[in-house]
Amino acid sequence: MAVNRRTRARSQSHGRSHRTQAERRQHTRQALLDAALLQIEAGESFDSLSLRSVTRAAGVVPTAFYRHFASMDELGLTLVEESFRTLRRMLRDAREGLAPEHIIKRSVEVLMTHVREHRQHFVFVVRVGYTGNTVLRHAVRNEVRLFTSELATDLARFPVLREWTTDDLQMLAGLLVNTMIATVGAMLDVPVAAPEAEAEIARTAEKQLRLTMLGVPRWRSATDAGTRGSG
Amino acid sequence: MAVNRRTRARSQSHGRSHRTQAERRQHTRQALLDAALLQIEAGESFDSLSLRSVTRAAGVVPTAFYRHFASMDELGLTLVEESFRTLRRMLRDAREGLAPEHIIKRSVEVLMTHVREHRQHFVFVVRVGYTGNTVLRHAVRNEVRLFTSELATDLARFPVLREWTTDDLQMLAGLLVNTMIATVGAMLDVPVAAPEAEAEIARTAEKQLRLTMLGVPRWRSATDAGTRGSG
DNA sequence: TGTACATCAGTGAACGCGCGTTCACTGATGTAC
């Protein structure tokens, strides 16, 4: 009898199947994060999200917010971390699928797949990276810098790049990341599941990466001539 | 006497030297636009600007806003136009200073100069181009597309690009514009008048553009091999 | 296992605030004679 009473109470209390308090806490927390991502995906900027709209969408009362985050900024920083965890996973995936012949095509495929599957995280990064909120903007741009460095490290392993300076590798990684960000931006302009448009964007990204890599074997001499003079 | 009375009234009325009603109207209108740009430059997103904060900064009462714009969106669209007028002027300047040998260095110089001199317009474009407000975001991205096309037309005049398809020229112009946007984004991260940091950003941009252009002469054959097969 | 108490995620009322928008207005400039 006592057990029945408690079971009923549990399932009634929030209409969910989470047995422990910790599980329900975690569930609410994630609901708040998801509500914010959803609104950003729908076209809002982070600045225009309100604590009340987020809690409303998450199905809790405004004051419940403070059980999980001290402010919207803190929630935003959590989303930055969550998003870049996704991006790092993508980098790892790309690293593994490296058949040197088709590396560009494969990289773009990995990118497109990840954008499709984690659209919200990419929207978040692209939007917040340029949005008003100074704290979040710097958090994102800092993560982008780290991400670029990781890519530079990966690039250093390619034979053709073995002789490049760290500086030049960063420069190349930056160029590739720029192309990636612009590609993501273009994909986000397009309705979800518009295969033609997506394919067109992918083709352009591939061409741009291919063109970039075409310059690579000729790089050294050009830099020497340009910066070291006739010494 | 009558003249004196009127003169006094004029100069007292707003403490300014604008003689005609039309001039004063224009003055207020520009004050509203400038106030918005200033707040965006200071780190706000467009969404977080309020009609009241803009009128406050412009030194007029909130309701005066409606004498000039029907809504903040309308003011925003005016700023999009104003900003891209600046960017087009930049393109024209770049077009004129084309000494084929130093074209990249010169282009980056033109870019850096314009960003320094019209910082607000660049901040506006970069921020709004990714911010929440759907109307403005699309307005900006559309202008960027037009801007890219104009650049593609300019590129078509170079001997080495004369044989390129329209599609490939767009692709290349897109790559250059991406680099430009990323460069502007990096410059805006940096405090105003930090010559070292600016120079470093300029150097990276130059390298990236140079690397991109290094691939150009080799482009055709690579594409042929990739897309046309052995026919 | 059963009981008594502690913890704490979520509640709901209340607050003061800045917002966009309405409205009737004021008074200097512009214009017709």
Next chain:
DNA sequence: TGTACATCAGTGAACGCGCGTTCACTGATGTAC
């Protein structure tokens, strides 16, 4: 040039609304015995 009237940029009071944050609370879960 002088006068009488029209125009219209800017004013100021008022409104209802959603916001973030405070506070005392409730009641289910967790824990010590």
